[in-house]
Amino acid sequence: MSVYKHARVLITGGLGFIGSNLARRLVSECAVVTLVDSLIPSYGGNLRNIADIKDRVRVNVSDVRDPFAIEYLVRDQDFLFNLAGQTSHVDSMSNPQVDLDINASAQLSILEACRRVNPGVKLVFASTRQLYGKPDYLPVDEAHPIRPVDVNGINKLAGEWYHLLYNNVHGIQACALRLTNTYGPGMRVKDARQTFLGIWVRRLIEGKPVQIFGDGMQLRDFNYVDDCVDALLMAGASDATNGKVYNLGSAEVVNLRQLAGMLVPLVPGGSLELVPFPPDRKAIDIGDYYGDFGLFSRETGWVPKVDLAEGLKRTVDYYRSEHAHYWDAGT
Amino acid sequence: MSVYKHARVLITGGLGFIGSNLARRLVSECAVVTLVDSLIPSYGGNLRNIADIKDRVRVNVSDVRDPFAIEYLVRDQDFLFNLAGQTSHVDSMSNPQVDLDINASAQLSILEACRRVNPGVKLVFASTRQLYGKPDYLPVDEAHPIRPVDVNGINKLAGEWYHLLYNNVHGIQACALRLTNTYGPGMRVKDARQTFLGIWVRRLIEGKPVQIFGDGMQLRDFNYVDDCVDALLMAGASDATNGKVYNLGSAEVVNLRQLAGMLVPLVPGGSLELVPFPPDRKAIDIGDYYGDFGLFSRETGWVPKVDLAEGLKRTVDYYRSEHAHYWDAGT
Numbered sequence: 001m002s003v004y005k006h007a008r009v010l011i012t013g014g015l016g017f018i019g020s021n022l023a024r025r026l027v028s029e030c031a032v033v034t035l036v037d038s039l040i041p042s043y044g045g046n047l048r049n050i051a052d053i054k055d056r057v058r059v060n061v062s063d064v065r066d067p068f069a070i071e072y073l074v075r076d077q078d079f080l081f082n083l084a085g086q087t088s089h090v091d092s093m094s095n096p097q098v099d100l101d102i103n104a105s106a107q108l109s110i111l112e113a114c115r116r117v118n119p120g121v122k123l124v125f126a127s128t129r130q131l132y133g134k135p136d137y138l139p140v141d142e143a144h145p146i147r148p149v150d151v152n153g154i155n156k157l158a159g160e161w162y163h164l165l166y167n168n169v170h171g172i173q174a175c176a177l178r179l180t181n182t183y184g185p186g187m188r189v190k191d192a193r194q195t196f197l198g199i200w201v202r203r204l205i206e207g208k209p210v211q212i213f214g215d216g217m218q219l220r221d222f223n224y225v226d227d228c229v230d231a232l233l234m235a236g237a238s239d240a241t242n243g244k245v246y247n248l249g250s251a252e253v254v255n256l257r258q259l260a261g262m263l264v265p266l267v268p269g270g271s272l273e274l275v276p277f278p279p280d281r282k283a284i285d286i287g288d289y290y291g292d293f294g295l296f297s298r299e300t301g302w303v304p305k306v307d308l309a310e311g312l313k314r315t316v317d318y319y320r321s322e323h324a325h326y327w328d329a330g331t
Numbered sequence: 332m333s334v335y336k337h338a339r340v341l342i343t344g345g346l347g348f349i350g351s352n353l354a355r356r357l358v359s360e361c362a363v364v365t366l367v368d369s370l371i372p373s374y375g376g377n378l379r380n381i382a383d384i385k386d387r388v389r390v391n392v393s394d395v396r397d398p399f400a401i402e403y404l405v406r407d408q409d410f411l412f413n414l415a416g417q418t419s420h421v422d423s424m425s426n427p428q429v430d431l432d433i434n435a436s437a438q439l440s441i442l443e444a445c446r447r448v449n450p451g452v453k454l455v456f457a458s459t460r461q462l463y464g465k466p467d468y469l470p471v472d473e474a475h476p477i478r479p480v481d482v483n484g485i486n487k488l489a490g491e492w493y494h495l496l497y498n499n500v501h502g503i504q505a506c507a508l509r510l511t512n513t514y515g516p517g518m519r520v521k522d523a524r525q526t527f528l529g530i531w532v533r534r535l536i537e538g539k540p541v542q543i544f545g546d547g548m549q550l551r552d553f554n555y556v557d558d559c560v561d562a563l564l565m566a567g568a569s570d571a572t573n574g575k576v577y578n579l580g581s582a583e584v585v586n587l588r589q590l591a592g593m594l595v596p597l598v599p600g601g602s603l604e605l606v607p608f609p610p611d612r613k614a615i616d617i618g619d620y621y622g623d624f625g626l627f628s629r630e631t632g633w634v635p636k637v638d639l640a641e642g643l644k645r646t647v648d649y650y651r652s653e654h655a656h657y658w659d660a661g662t
Binding site: 145151162168 | 424427428431435436439440443474476477479480481482485486488489492493496499500614
């Protein structure tokens with residue numbers, strides 16, 4: 001998109017899964033890209049994610065909880081893709097204040113920094129479908145009641161709303177995308193902190209059975225990371241998105257057993273097993289979910305293009321060759 | 332209610348308007364009452380509010396942002412009425428992090444303290460109708476979409492949801508009441524930080540015209556503080572309220588001009604004037620609001636008993652004799 005040519009773009013969580021894929025695309029469009037990342041080991045940042053573009057981006061290792069670094073970094077930026085977050089639902093329950101500090105408090109200080117030193121910036125915030133909780137109806141559209149089932153959902157919602165509020169009251173252009181399960185090369189696969197698909201891919205490549213919690217009949221939708229990057233860029237390029245929140249999603253809805261059935265054959269000898277739901281996960285499980293992404297499609301023209309079969313293949317191929325950079329065999 | 336006889340009750344914001352009125356009632360029911368209050372001058376705490384019961388309650392001056400004090404204070408309590416908050420909508424926009432620290436972060440640490448040292452406590456959280464934003468329909472029931480129009484609304488909502496979440500996931504009995512405009516003896520009248528009715532009463536007693544912003548046609552509902560105290564006690568005494576959120580409200584709905592028309596004659600020589608909406612208030616004004624309190628009525632039997640004519644009279648009478656304890660003539 002020509003709007004990004006020579007534009008100055010800041011990405012928080014820029015060494016993470018989605019941030020690094022977004023950076024790669026922006027570099028190819030000749031944007032001037034700065035990545036902020038805390039590189040906290042239990043989060044998603046990994047320098048390997050930008051190995052191929054490291055000479056074409058500026059990396060600033062800092063934490064979004066550091067308001068002074070943020071105030072310096074947001075100056076003179078044209079776009080801010082605000083992707084840094086604590087993503088683990090289970091961690092948010094065992095350490096709720098850390099989740100609040102990153103997903104709510106730091107978001108407010110990022111917006112305050114924009115208000116003070118760069119009110120002309122356009123912000124795109126990565127929110128989550130998790131905040132709908134257990135759906136009342138399917139597909140879930142943006143009018144569905146909000147009902148977070150964990151501390152992470154509450155804090156992400158606060159972070160999202162600060163963005164819309166600063167748009168509405170302070171005139172800082174901002175919108176939010178409620179991402180569903182995003183997957184692809186660069187996702188955290190060391191453990192399940194970012195997506196259960198991560199640990200599935202790791203176990204598969206390690207020759208261990210993929211584990212499905214419960215009966216595996218829960219429906220889900222998935223976006224391949226390139227489609228998610230398309231959505232972020234289209235949201236950033238459009239003035240129509242200001243002050244709004246949109247679902248992403250996919251026309252391809254599968255249950256977890258079907259998903260595992262597509263994934264497992266991609267590695268010779270792959271297998272799967274059903275295991276009982278761990279209690280900490282069961283308490284915050286939401287049953288079936290898939291989203292209605294019609295509003296965002298109509299307003300920006302976005303449609304997901306990479307189907308699950310292709311996306312899963314690309315993902316597994318990536319980690320079969322790259323796994324040494326994403327987990328230690330000993331951990 | 333006999334459930335409170337000899338019960339140990341902690342009230343955060345206990346020297347404030349509603350907290351002190353609640354304390355007075357609990358003392359009369361022979362509860363063992365501890366009041367926590369920060370006594371921050373721009374907030375609602377005022378020792379005069381408990382002058383008549385000061386020998387029958389324990390006062391602990393501390394801030395809900397102090398997790399160590401809170402963890403000590405919640406031990407062995409049977410009930411926790413969690414009323415401490417930053418209530419000024421305008422202050423929340425100019426100093427959003429303070430609002431977040433008090434209305435969200437401190438709430439999480441109160442709940443964490445309960446989880447660690449007193450999981451059997453029953454919590455009643457004072458939430459606000461402000462988080463509905465500009466209503467889609469009237470009267471507003473609990474199914475109405477949530478749409479905060481200021482930082483205060485976002486943070487109060489997070490605080491409310493932490494309570495429901497800790498009920499649902501951790502088994503800490505908790506419920507929330509979304510209070511509407513509460514008024515009566517003990518409310519902050521020094522300025523408009525707690526309710527515009529406060530500054531109206533002050534100006535009236537000072538012989539200045541009561542100022543209505545805009546045309547004064549905005550509809551509102553009001554609860555006299557004794558009715559609000561009834562609601563808090565009934566919510567605390569009922570197990571049916573656990574994990575739920577309820578509106579308060581009144582069958583008596585008036586516009587601001589009508590309200591001023593009832594208030595002004597209560598002081599000889601009282602007058603009113605219409606003034607333009609200050610821009611910072613207009614940006615976060617919500618138009619008409621009145622709530623549907625039927626759900627709470629049906630589940631607990633609560634109905635408001637003090638009508639506006641009587642409530643306003645009691646309020647003005649109180650401040651006519653007590654004003655020296657609530658504002659300096661020089662401020």
